[in-house]
Amino acid sequence: MIRLTDMRKDFHDLPVASCSVLALGEPTHREPAFGWVRNELFARLTRLGFRSIALETDRVAALRVEDFVKGGDGDLDEVAREGFSHGFGNLETNRRLVAWMRDHNANLPPEERLTFHGFDVPTETTSAPSPRRCLEQARDYLGLDLDLTGLLGADEQWSRTEAVMDPAMSVGATPEAERLRSLADDMLTLLHSNAAERIAQTSRAEWLRARTHLTAGLGLLRYHRQAAQRLENNTRLSRLFATRDALMAQNLLDIRSIEGRRGATLVFAHNVHLQRTPSTWSLGDLRVRWPGAGTVVAPLLGEQYVFVAGSLGRSEAIGLGDPEPGTHESVLQDRVTDWALAPTGTVTAARTRTDTTPQQGYFPLDQALLDTADAVLHVRDGSAVTRSGDLLRTPAGAGSEH
Numbered sequence: 001m002i003r004l005t006d007m008r009k010d011f012h013d014l015p016v017a018s019c020s021v022l023a024l025g026e027p028t029h030r031e032p033a034f035g036w037v038r039n040e041l042f043a044r045l046t047r048l049g050f051r052s053i054a055l056e057t058d059r060v061a062a063l064r065v066e067d068f069v070k071g072g073d074g075d076l077d078e079v080a081r082e083g084f085s086h087g088f089g090n091l092e093t094n095r096r097l098v099a100w101m102r103d104h105n106a107n108l109p110p111e112e113r114l115t116f117h118g119f120d121v122p123t124e125t126t127s128a129p130s131p132r133r134c135l136e137q138a139r140d141y142l143g144l145d146l147d148l149t150g151l152l153g154a155d156e157q158w159s160r161t162e163a164v165m166d167p168a169m170s171v172g173a174t175p176e177a178e179r180l181r182s183l184a185d186d187m188l189t190l191l192h193s194n195a196a197e198r199i200a201q202t203s204r205a206e207w208l209r210a211r212t213h214l215t216a217g218l219g220l221l222r223y224h225r226q227a228a229q230r231l232e233n234n235t236r237l238s239r240l241f242a243t244r245d246a247l248m249a250q251n252l253l254d255i256r257s258i259e260g261r262r263g264a265t266l267v268f269a270h271n272v273h274l275q276r277t278p279s280t281w282s283l284g285d286l287r288v289r290w291p292g293a294g295t296v297v298a299p300l301l302g303e304q305y306v307f308v309a310g311s312l313g314r315s316e317a318i319g320l321g322d323p324e325p326g327t328h329e330s331v332l333q334d335r336v337t338d339w340a341l342a343p344t345g346t347v348t349a350a351r352t353r354t355d356t357t358p359q360q361g362y363f364p365l366d367q368a369l370l371d372t373a374d375a376v377l378h379v380r381d382g383s384a385v386t387r388s389g390d391l392l393r394t395p396a397g398a399g400s401e402h
Helices: 032-045 059-069 076-082 094-103 130-141 175-193 195-201 204-227 233-259 291-302 328-333 368-374 382-387
Strands: 022-028 052-060 113-118 265-270 279-283 286-290 307-312 341-344 376-381
Touching: 022 032, 022 291, 032 094, 032 265, 032 376, 032 382, 052 059, 052 094, 052 233, 059 076, 059 094, 059 195, 059 204, 076 094, 094 175, 113 233, 113 265, 130 175, 130 204, 175 195, 175 204, 175 291, 233 265, 233 286, 233 291, 291 307, 307 328, 307 368, 328 376, 376 382
Parallel strands: 022 265, 022 307, 052 113, 052 265, 307 376
Antiparallel strands: 279 286, 341 376
């Protein structure tokens, strides 16, 4: 049984002051309440030494947001449009976060400023772009006379839906793609072997940016190579999902290598990417199972990785009603007025709810997830949190040019 005293809006006994990654999950992308709560919690965490946040959005695109929150040119509309993938720049919660971070950083010395990261790759469920932009940026930084155009071909042959969904239409295993991977590997070796010289000529930040582009380009080539494999459909999709999460894990570890000296990182993404157990997804005849990024990062970081699983009672935004009695969510629902955190050890055994649909994007709590999470963030009613969720106010002028 959960006691009322177990449900609070602080971090309970979670070791947030000593962890390096606090992974905060949401059970669906379509309920804004989790973004509002994330914003409030991040503001609190900055007072505990957290200096960065990483969201489930394209790492290369997010460099635009990073520049802006540190005082770079542009306006909030432009940054939201260019700095997020998956349409996440349209979310008011993300716009508020970016505006607040810029305002927070305005009068701070560089070493104390908050940093924004994406840790995802720029793929969607049914498409992945050409690696052209990433590879050409790295080539130009290295000053190489290397014509990639003939090998890359038209961008559309990479980005079209068929290139990912139909292995016969994929260009990921062509001789040109193999040559591109070889060249990208050579560029990455050159980037590291010439690091001292290149950093002296440019800056550490520019070198890191070139590495981010190059590893993203290599990631896309690997993803397209996996898309070209002729396998049974469930197996093929499971490997594609696993490839994406493996790249997300690499990005998270890389971000921590950059941020380690400055402070801890709040990571925010869907539960399936952060949980310590493998994830599953079903739609019609499809049955997909894959290891998420959390299954990689958690054992590598050990006690430095803290995972808080997101849980939802009801939601007007996705048409989700109250959970059935006897489910994990209903046990939490009875003890929360709007939202709260609870140690997973206080959640009694129950069953998985079955009143959800794939279109809602909601992944119900299950016992395996709860057994390996450090805490649960339960939102009782998404609408109640959203309507009272002016947690990070947009500063005056944040939408105008600076």
